[in-house]
Amino acid sequence: MVSLKEKFEKIVGADHVSDGSAERYVYSRDMTENPPREPQLVVMPSTAEEVQQIVRLANEERVPLVPFATGQNVGGLTIPQVDDAVIVDLKRMNRILNVDEEGMYMVVEPGVTFGHVRKYLDENHPNLRYTYAISSPFTSVIANALLQGLCDLSTRYGAMAEFINGLEAVLPTGEIVRVGSAILGDDNWFGRYPLPDLVGLFTGWQGMTGIVTKMALQLWPKKPFTRHFALFTFGEFMTTDLLKQIVRADLAEDAGALSFSVVKGLIGMPAPIEAIEGEPDYGTFLNLSGVTRLVLGGKVRLLEGIVNNSKVKEPKNLLIPFEAVARLMSEEAYGWVDFPSDSFKQLTEYDGLTWMGTYIHPRNWGEALVKGREIVEKYGYELMAFLKPMKGMHFCEFKFIIRFERDDENLKKVRQCNNELLDLALDLKAIPYKTPVWSAKKLHERADPNFVELVRRIRDLLDPNGIMNPGRWGL
Amino acid sequence: MTSDESVIEQWLHSCVRCSNCKYVFREYSPSCPSGEHFGFETYYASGRIWLAQALYKGELEWESSLLDPIFACTTCGNCESQCLAPHSEYIVDMIEELRARAVQEIGGLPSHIRFRENVVQCHNPYGAEHHNRNLVETHSLPLQAETVYFVGCTSNYRETQIRDATISVLKKAGVDFTVVDEYCCGSPLIRTGQLDPVNEAAQHNADAIKDAGAKRVVTSCSGCYRTLSRDYPKLDIELGVEVVHITQFLKELIDKGAIVPRSTEHRPIITWHDPCHLGRHMGIYDEPRDVISTLPVDLVEMETTRENAWCCGAGGGAKAAYNDWSVETSKKRIEQALRTGAELIVTACPFCTRNLRDGSSEDGPPVIDITELVGRFI
Numbered sequence A: 001m002v003s004l005k006e007k008f009e010k011i012v013g014a015d016h017v018s019d020g021s022a023e024r025y026v027y028s029r030d031m032t033e034n035p036p037r038e039p040q041l042v043v044m045p046s047t048a049e050e051v052q053q054i055v056r057l058a059n060e061e062r063v064p065l066v067p068f069a070t071g072q073n074v075g076g077l078t079i080p081q082v083d084d085a086v087i088v089d090l091k092r093m094n095r096i097l098n099v100d101e102e103g104m105y106m107v108v109e110p111g112v113t114f115g116h117v118r119k120y121l122d123e124n125h126p127n128l129r130y131t132y133a134i135s136s137p138f139t140s141v142i143a144n145a146l147l148q149g150l151c152d153l154s155t156r157y158g159a160m161a162e163f164i165n166g167l168e169a170v171l172p173t174g175e176i177v178r179v180g181s182a183i184l185g186d187d188n189w190f191g192r193y194p195l196p197d198l199v200g201l202f203t204g205w206q207g208m209t210g211i212v213t214k215m216a217l218q219l220w221p222k223k224p225f226t227r228h229f230a231l232f233t234f235g236e237f238m239t240t241d242l243l244k245q246i247v248r249a250d251l252a253e254d255a256g257a258l259s260f261s262v263v264k265g266l267i268g269m270p271a272p273i274e275a276i277e278g279e280p281d282y283g284t285f286l287n288l289s290g291v292t293r294l295v296l297g298g299k300v301r302l303l304e305g306i307v308n309n310s311k312v313k314e315p316k317n318l319l320i321p322f323e324a325v326a327r328l329m330s331e332e333a334y335g336w337v338d339f340p341s342d343s344f345k346q347l348t349e350y351d352g353l354t355w356m357g358t359y360i361h362p363r364n365w366g367e368a369l370v371k372g373r374e375i376v377e378k379y380g381y382e383l384m385a386f387l388k389p390m391k392g393m394h395f396c397e398f399k400f401i402i403r404f405e406r407d408d409e410n411l412k413k414v415r416q417c418n419n420e421l422l423d424l425a426l427d428l429k430a431i432p433y434k435t436p437v438w439s440a441k442k443l444h445e446r447a448d449p450n451f452v453e454l455v456r457r458i459r460d461l462l463d464p465n466g467i468m469n470p471g472r473w474g475l
Numbered sequence B: 001m002t003s004d005e006s007v008i009e010q011w012l013h014s015c016v017r018c019s020n021c022k023y024v025f026r027e028y029s030p031s032c033p034s035g036e037h038f039g040f041e042t043y044y045a046s047g048r049i050w051l052a053q054a055l056y057k058g059e060l061e062w063e064s065s066l067l068d069p070i071f072a073c074t075t076c077g078n079c080e081s082q083c084l085a086p087h088s089e090y091i092v093d094m095i096e097e098l099r100a101r102a103v104q105e106i107g108g109l110p111s112h113i114r115f116r117e118n119v120v121q122c123h124n125p126y127g128a129e130h131h132n133r134n135l136v137e138t139h140s141l142p143l144q145a146e147t148v149y150f151v152g153c154t155s156n157y158r159e160t161q162i163r164d165a166t167i168s169v170l171k172k173a174g175v176d177f178t179v180v181d182e183y184c185c186g187s188p189l190i191r192t193g194q195l196d197p198v199n200e201a202a203q204h205n206a207d208a209i210k211d212a213g214a215k216r217v218v219t220s221c222s223g224c225y226r227t228l229s230r231d232y233p234k235l236d237i238e239l240g241v242e243v244v245h246i247t248q249f250l251k252e253l254i255d256k257g258a259i260v261p262r263s264t265e266h267r268p269i270i271t272w273h274d275p276c277h278l279g280r281h282m283g284i285y286d287e288p289r290d291v292i293s294t295l296p297v298d299l300v301e302m303e304t305t306r307e308n309a310w311c312c313g314a315g316g317g318a319k320a321a322y323n324d325w326s327v328e329t330s331k332k333r334i335e336q337a338l339r340t341g342a343e344l345i346v347t348a349c350p351f352c353t354r355n356l357r358d359g360s361s362e363d364g365p366p367v368i369d370i371t372e373l374v375g376r377f378i
């Protein structure tokens, strides 16, 4: 009898299938506290047609599939939730298929990473930019958009799913479909509307509704004039109020705020980093731009005015131009604003990294930070909050990052801490992002039951045999 | 090895699997020949580190399917150059310790075991008849001298043109040197986790160098250079002499006027391949370039150089056990070299020379050792 492994080998070639114990171990876990589970096989397709054959085979054999790009979602999302799953590692599908200068989008495969996009655009389309995360440069741009993540244009344009013009996916039943304007053919990936917006069938689903094999993502013109500033502020409410004013005035393309401990880490302070009485609570990197020097100058003056006004309440608030930051820290500092991935070094301190992150109503942002801080401090972790105003201040993001050694005791403690943070977030009606199963289940308990039921029905409709990432999102 | 300290234990809670080691930082071109070819996460540094940790903690049982992820790595150290984490400079040490454990627990790869047996029986991994000391007679060398030229097995039994060019250059420069009854330095054994015969060979070499009354050892091979300088002290083998690589020695000889390269009408375009054991493992990047800058040649660098140089594919036992992949890796380096327009590809490691040649086409630029290049102009 032909074994399952042999059947997969027939599709992708023997070199691209493994059931070795090394692969089963490494793909069974990630950097987070989420419990491991071994897959039975790992397969690496290189084309959409191979993905299609894999999905068809999985249907015939009733084998669960888990899509994997680089496994750095920080939510345990590529860890199988059921036994005998097959990991579909997509890194061989790594082509940037097209950059349309006029329509300002790129069409990429799932193995394409931020680093590769950055290099490709710099070399071939220097007037265009994508938007970059603080993750390692080598994480998938498609996975990031599917997860509705946030990057350095999110303060202006919102979560990463907003950047999707359309996509091609292999459905759980094996059909290859397109959504968005490219239903009328290649070189027409200009947008999603006016159509039933089926991009939403794939974003936020954590790989439960199919395997995306192509995606068109929006690019933006590089602004000719830019300036960067660092803003140091005190107190959660005052910091968030000030950020709200700055972003509502449409001054910043990006505003990423970090606990001051993270700023200290950036300049090389070794772990563990403690917060010291009297130092600022947050450092925010602000990116201002303009189509002319005059426009930029106007924004700078307005920003200085807003910060000066804030000094009535908090005289120690400090706005400094990035040139001064770079002099103080190092030239590396320019890298952090130019390509935020360059700043993620301090998150590689140990073998463990996790966070509880959410999108939240602006009204509840400050309170979430105050109370979250209390929880993190209670557990004795470093204060590593990261917050971002999103989509022109329509909503906000916050997360508390925990870097830790993955031993049994820490895993337990981290789970408890994240649990408490999640309870707090849900109390404030925040929506957790990149939810591990335990977190999704807590969300279900509080969410409109008809919403959860609708999600379940759509999933069942698309995936009658339940082969795509079963158990994910607590379904 | 005598050191009881486990580098795996030291870094048991390191490596977040951030993928940074997969590509050249800020350049985004591939860095890891192993991961690039095999593709599974297990074939990158991070996968190997997680395996090493899991095996150490007992979360994973030893079994033969682990052998490929453990051994299909050239130990090139490019991952070390890209990793930003605190353990970065210990990655290759972790991989080597993992290999030593693998050899103990499940045995090594058959091709590695074969060259271990050869080293034990013939003192070189090729199983060639041991004849090193004959060179003294052939080249009328003294029995004792200030400098010992440590030929290395690949130069002596395979890439003999490197040995001959080195001896010729040293003679022309008037260097007081000899060769000793050297045994394999142990590099291929250390890199493949087969540590038990290493001490004896190392001690033999130490004694032979001492008997020659030398103050300095010069190696042709980057692997020998690393082993004599970095690994012998870990084995508590003190050579008591200065160890230099031929590129450093050539620079010294040129600087003090013992070698005066003559000019030529045609200045060939050359490119330089940084051997991993010389560059990343030992930090020697400038000396070969300084030497080349004194010659009537024009150096055009490849797109990846120095810390980021793409590996030739031969190291860490990869050539012996995975020749196809090893040559495929070398072909990628050759493609980089071709893009420079070079007429000659120059390096300073017999192992790199061999594999780069294996990756070249017959009508491509010849691959030569730096001593051969210098030899052309003196």
Ligand SMILES: Cc1cc2nc3c(=O)[nH]c(=O)nc-3n(C[C@H](O)[C@H](O)[C@H](O)COP(=O)(O)OP(=O)(O)OC[C@H]3O[C@@H](n4cnc5c(N)ncnc54)[C@H](O)[C@@H]3O)c2cc1C
Pocket: A066, A067, A068, A069, A070, A071, A072, A073, A074, A077, A078, A090, A110, A132, A133, A134, A135, A136, A138, A139, A140, A141, A142, A143, A144, A145, A146, A147, A148, A149, A150, A151, A206, A207, A208, A210, A211, A212, A213, A344, A347, A353, A469, B018
């Ligand atoms: C240090 C660090 C910093 C980070 N910073 C940020 C940040 O600033 N902003 C941000 O948004 N994220 C951030 N992340 C999270 C994450 O890295 C990104 O969202 C990332 O781009 C996800 O890509 P990945 O390659 O890790 O995906 P994976 O973890 O491999 O996959 C993520 C999910 O998508 C599914 N999936 C993957 N590919 C497909 C596909 N083709 N079709 C269907 N489903 C698929 C998987 O099954 C899984 O559920 C960070 C992570 C780390 C470790």
Ligand code: SF4
Pocket: A348, B014, B015, B016, B017, B018, B019, B020, B021, B022, B045, B046, B049, B079, B082, B083, B084, B085, B088, B091
């Ligand atoms: S070895 Fe370093 S660069 Fe590679 S995954 Fe681990 S921490 Fe990241």
Ligand code: SF4
Pocket: B031, B032, B033, B034, B035, B043, B044, B045, B048, B072, B073, B074, B075, B076, B077, B078, B079, B080, B092
């Ligand atoms: S030593 Fe070289 S081949 Fe081995 S894991 Fe590191 S980069 Fe890859």
